[in-house]
Amino acid sequence: MSNAKVTEKLNGLLASSAVFYQKLRNYHWNVKGDDFFELHAIFEDLYTRWAEHVDIIAERILMLGERPYSTLAELLEHASIKEDVEVKASRDMVASLVSDFGLLQKQILGIIDDAENQADRKTANVLDDLNDEIEKDAWMFNAWLAK
Secondary structure, three states, X not given: OOHHHHHHHHHHHHHHHHHHHHHHHHXXXXXXXXXXXXXXXXXXXXXXXXXXXXXXXXXXXHHOOOOOOOOHHHHHHHOOOOOOOOOOOHHHHHHHHHHHHHXXXXXXXXXXXXXXXOOOHHHHHHHHHHHHHHHHHHHHHHHHHOO
């Protein structure tokens, strides 16, 4: 596997991350009900962090000598996460995010394996940190869903 293959997979992660970021903004804007204040703030925290993650992934692609996807069409075409076009109940929003965390982790772990096979520790390190954050966020949302 070449670095080009790693960057291709990073571009897929970039696409998924950008769609995930927008989904978080959608949920932030449209959450309603008893959980409004709690989830509105949590979704804002998450989309603020994911804006940075998107940037870090794109910059890593650039450091590896490739061009990151940068148009909405490219991002939507290559994302494993799908947009949410309907306004969901808050529990359904959280469940959707937990599912998305699983998709993101699957992508990340595959890229980490490929990067390590290419002795690309920088990419693996960047993604290790992101994976750790996702794992914690998924755990917290699963605990919230158990209420």
